[in-house]
Amino acid sequence: MTNGLWTTSVGSFPKPPELxxxxxxxxxxxLSDDDLSALERRATEDWIRFQESIGVDILVDGEMxxxxMATYFAEELEGFAIGGIVRAYGNRYYRKPIAVASVRRTHPITVEMWRYAQSLTDKPVKGMLTGPYTIADWSFDEHYGSRREFVLDLAHAIHDEAMDLAAAGARFVQIDEPAASTRMEELPLVAEAMGIVTDGLPAYAITHICYGDFMRAYPTMLDIPVDQIDLELTNSDFELLGRFRxxxxxxxxxxxxxxVHSHRVEAVDEVVRGIKLALEVLPPESIFVDPDCGLKTRTVDEAQAKMRVISDAVAKVRDELGIGSxxxxxxxxxxxxxxxxxxxASNATETEPALP
Known part of the structure; x- marks a missing residue:
């Protein structure tokens, strides 16, 4: 029997109101650090139990x-200061990191919480990291002057974190690069940095890309050295799948x-349609099914409903086509x-400008 169409989530889930x-x-x-940590762990366990209850194959800790996603890592890396509040999009704001010295990692950042989440389940839990290009792109640089040098220093820091996650037992490590497809001329830099992150990494490596213009980014995005590229496809009605032909x-x-940007919960048959469109151009053993992006901007009820629909749709297609899990x-x-x-690649006629 062919196995495939594994279900997962991109990473974040909404925090419950009490958290x-x-x-x-x-x-x-x-509120003390210990009291906050206890609530974060309780919310993490609740999301692990929910994912198990609906049959998700590869779990996430939900990032409680x-x-x-950029500031969290900048706060833990040497060389960053945290600036004032800026708008990310819509009514979403964050404190923008500022590189004020050479960036380096001095201690594990996510490993302890990954260990905790993995201890709650026998199913694999993904290690979740923000990629070097996105951290740099969403930060101010008051130290390097060279965008490439800034990104590559971050790549070495994220590589060390990825290796520690793998050493702790993480079988899947995801390095999110939502900024990767926003500047086409910098896709080679994204790939170069990811090559540092995944160099020698024994875990299965994933990168998640959203926003941007995928039709322009493809096929150059294939040069990013990971095992899986996780793509936001629903918003474009799966247009990119046509390029795979x-x-x-x-x-x-x-x-x-x-x-993930809509409060509306899709019908099972809508999700089934998307899966079947993918199966026209890709084998089931190469497909992992998830939401377009992290679900943290939805309510808890909306996020759970969307995940249930995904699980139900995958189960329906698996049963219909005889695909195992x-x-x-x-x-x-x-x-x-x-x-x-x-x-x-040999037929390419355009060249990208060099980076400083």
């Missing part, structure tokens, strides 16, 4: 202990099938360094 209130109290100095996708794909032994795949197909 949001506790974070406010903690920021004001009215994190705020902004012209230029083969050389890696596993994270198939985003639920719009057994997870393979994972680690580096041939696709990690496959890159753009040679025939396509």
């Amino acid at each position: 949001l209130a506790a974070r406010t109290e903690h920021a004001a100095g009215r 202990y994190r705020g902004d 012209e230029i083969p996708f050389t890696k596993h794909v994270g198939l985003g099938v639920s719009d 057994a997870l393979p032994d994972v680690g580096p795949t041939p696709g990690r360094n496959a890159g753009v197909p040679v025939a396509v």
